[in-house]
Amino acid sequence: MLDPNQLRKDLPSVTQALAVRGIDFDVERFNQLEARRKSVQVETEALQARRNAISRLIGQLKSKGEDASEEMAESQQIPARLKELEQDLAAVQGELNDWLMTIPNLPHDSVPTGKDENDNVEQRRWLPPGMATDERGLPQPLAFSPRDHVAVGEPLGLDFETARKLAGARFMMLRGSLARLHRALTQFMLDLQTGEHGYTECYTPYIVNSATLFGTGQLPKFKDDMFWVTKGGEGSMPDEDQDSADDLYLISTSEITLAGSVRDTIVPLQDLPLRLTAHTPCFRSEAGSGGKDVRGMIRQHQFDKVEMVQVVHPDNSYQALEEMTGHAETVLQRLGLPYRVILLCGGDMGFGAAKTYDIEVWLPAQDTWREISSVSNCEAFQARRMQARYRPEKGKPEYLHTLNGSGLAVGRTLVAVLENYQQEDGSVVIPEVLRPYMGGAEAIRP
Structure with missing residues (x-):
């Protein structure tokens, strides 16, 4: 939530900052x-x-x-x-x-003005050592006509038909080696974030109350993007015009639970920074997505993600943003997947973010970059809503800064592995870093 005192003291600068996001206050x-x-x-x-x-x-x-x-x-x-x-x-x-509660965060001064993804600014690219580029400066095409992850994955155990029978559209089922590869990705990401980057692994609830969602900013604005859980009845949903303390929701990301863990808390100064990570399923209704990304695993109602959250002293949050972006990049570098880092413009940022980097992985079958991680500094926006504070050495408690980022979206990482490591015979080479999690196997085959 915006600081009411800042609005009272300097309303022109607030309105000018919101204009960068396309908001007419x-x-x-x-x-x-x-x-x-x-x-x-x-x-x-x-x-x-x-x-x-x-x-x-x-x-x-x-x-x-x-x-x-x-x-x-x-x-x-x-x-x-x-x-x-x-x-x-x-x-x-x-x-x-x-x-x-319905007004988004103020953008940082370094955030470019813009309306949508076309106004985002590329920061850098990374290609695996030895990978050539084409005349456009993009990763060199495969030596054969690449197939998309659906065509590659279905002979390996990617099953949409059974998932559709069980739950409907935008769900998937994985079998055999492909399911194990999905699990291997998850374990690798957690081991990297906890073993090398200093995060504490957490196991969190998958269902949360409305107070938690108000604190992290999903409610009230994004209520239609959530799956609601009801207690009793015939599967009805909570009243659209009310939010009861008893309303429960499936999480859309473990940012909600990890950041929400400091709600109504005064964190001792010596405990900062808090670095938290968790692997959870995520549930999203994809309201308003229409026919976008209907094919395949890109936009699902249920998917897995390894999330990173940092809770830090306000003086250190932008250093933490760069650090967390690097933590997500390391996952892709270890997997040998080409990617680029994008600075989002004001109009393309998430509701609670003051500054966001998107990391986009290369998908050869689509001949384009696709988002695989988003890392954001929310400054005190969530902390003010959550009443999450720290106690300085002198004076009254002050609001913390919170940051979140994917480290990474597991399903989309699996998509990138399938497309980038596919072979002409239909097999998929397993990235070396994942082979210990796959019993030493070097490839999976139909």
């Missing part, structure tokens, strides 16, 4: 709410001062033996009016907070 509405808040506070302070003055006056009159009935009558009316003002102030602040 309603200044008139904010000023009206502020005028109401100030009016209530001014009257409240005046009444409190009058109450104190009357109390002193009553004492003086009584000490002199004089009549204080008029003053006492006035003093008896003040508490009721103060109660009304307290309710009015709560209503104004509630309306402001509810509105600010």
Whole structure:
């Protein structure tokens, strides 16, 4: 959530920053709410001062033996009016907070202005040693006509038909060596992040309450993107206009649980930074995706991801952003997969992000780059919503900064391995780093 004090102190800079994201902040509405808040506070302070003055006056009159009935009558009316003002102030602040819950984070100064992915800025590329490029500067095409991951994967155990029978569209089932390769990727990613990058592995709930989702920013804006879990009934969903404390949701990423673990917490300064990682399934309704990426594993209702979260001192969050991006890149480098790093423009960033790098892997069958990781610094945006703070050496508790990133999306990594390591005979070479997890096998074959 945006800082209300920043809005009050420097509204022009906030509106200018939101314009980088393509957001036209309603200044008139904010000023009206502020005028109401100030009016209530001014009257409240005046009444409190009058109450104190009357109390002193009553004492003086009584000490002199004089009549204080008029003053006492006035003093008896003040508490009721103060109660009304307290309710009015709560209503104004509630309306402001509810509105600010729907406003995205302010972009960092280094974020380029832009509307969509066409305005993102490439930062760098990485190709495996010895890999040539074509005349466009893209990875050299395979020596044969590449097949997409569906054509490669189905003879190896990729099964959409059974998944469709079991659950419907946008689900998959894996069998045999392909299922083991999927598991190998997961174990490799976790071992790398915990063993070399200092993350603590966590096992988290797959179902969370609405308070957790409000804290990390999925609610209220992205309610339709979530799968809702109901207790009892005929499979109905929670009321669209309400959010009960009892509403439960399947997680769309373990960022929700990892970052949410510090909700309503004051973290000791000496415990920072917190580096957390988890492997979980992720569930997304893909509302609004329409016919995009219908074929294959790119856009599924259920997929696995190894997530990285850091909770850090505000002074260190941009250093942590570069570090985390490097942690995701290392996964791809060890797997020998070509990729590039993209700095997202304001209009293409996620709701809670102040700055985001996307990592895109090369898919030869599509002859293009596809997102495989997104690493974001949310600054204090989530922490303010979650009341997640740290205690400095002196002074009051202050808000933490939170960062999150994929390290990596397992299904999309499997897609990249299938397409980049496919052989003309239909087999797929197993990247060397995964072979210990595959019993030493060098390839999987139909």
